Amino acid sequence: MSSVLSCDQLHSGYGAVEVLSGVSLKIQASDIYALVGKNGAGKTTLLQTILGVLKATAGSIMVFEKEVAGMPTHRIVTSGLACAPQEKAFFNDLTVDENLRLGSLSSSKSEFVSGRDRVIEMFPFIANRLRQRAGTLSGGEQAMVKVARALLPKPKLVLLDEVTEGLQPLTIDRVRDVLMRDHTERNTTILVVEQNVDFVAGFATRYGLMERGQIRAEGSFAEADAVDRISEHLSI
Numbered sequence: 001m002s003s004v005l006s007c008d009q010l011h012s013g014y015g016a017v018e019v020l021s022g023v024s025l026k027i028q029a030s031d032i033y034a035l036v037g038k039n040g041a042g043k044t045t046l047l048q049t050i051l052g053v054l055k056a057t058a059g060s061i062m063v064f065e066k067e068v069a070g071m072p073t074h075r076i077v078t079s080g081l082a083c084a085p086q087e088k089a090f091f092n093d094l095t096v097d098e099n100l101r102l103g104s105l106s107s108s109k110s111e112f113v114s115g116r117d118r119v120i121e122m123f124p125f126i127a128n129r130l131r132q133r134a135g136t137l138s139g140g141e142q143a144m145v146k147v148a149r150a151l152l153p154k155p156k157l158v159l160l161d162e163v164t165e166g167l168q169p170l171t172i173d174r175v176r177d178v179l180m181r182d183h184t185e186r187n188t189t190i191l192v193v194e195q196n197v198d199f200v201a202g203f204a205t206r207y208g209l210m211e212r213g214q215i216r217a218e219g220s221f222a223e224a225d226a227v228d229r230i231s232e233h234l235s236i
């Protein structure tokens, strides 16, 4: 099966501070890959480096079998990759509709409108909020709009950074259902950074355990001890 995303001995960080110290991972088409690790393990740094927001200082990043290390972010995302980042990542003074549009700048107006109809079907509350300023949404609503914005342009690979953080259980279930549906209907490959074991155990296929800037172990959720291994990794 073809590899959608692979990193090989990837190094990156912030100035003189190296955070990723040789990350290697391979995500296959239609995987739902859960990247798990404690605070500070380097998960967000890895996503930011894949997206070209942070510069890789060494190693390789292949997206759809094309080297993207060193490419600017706007070129990387046009290859069919979208991201729902951890921080708010909203233009608070713009409307919900305008924020959705910013995730689909390379789509035509008609593609955007049909994509918007699709995500409104996923998260119906958005229909009545299109003209609301994004900064006035609740935390849970913002999280759902972030996921909607990432899925709107029909990406082949979506990166989600702790989107369930601080959400109530019903909202978490909703987000999971939407992601599962998109994965099933469109074969979307998903890389989800999470610390919520119950969330990922419900739908991910594989996992990687990250610690101090490296992937220490990987496994499949088909294995009976997957949840125990992840819980142990997070507790030590």
Ligand SMILES: Nc1ncnc2c1ncn2[C@@H]1O[C@H](COP(=O)(O)OP(=O)(O)OP(=O)(O)O)[C@@H](O)[C@H]1O
Pocket: 014, 017, 019, 037, 038, 039, 040, 041, 042, 043, 044, 045, 046
């Ligand atoms: N802008 C920055 N400048 C310097 N160091 C940073 C910066 N951002 C993050 N770091 C450091 O990089 C390390 C990894 O942070 P990162 O946010 O990637 O971890 P994480 O695994 O995503 O953690 P969390 O689960 O808490 O979000 C941490 O030690 C953090 O302090």
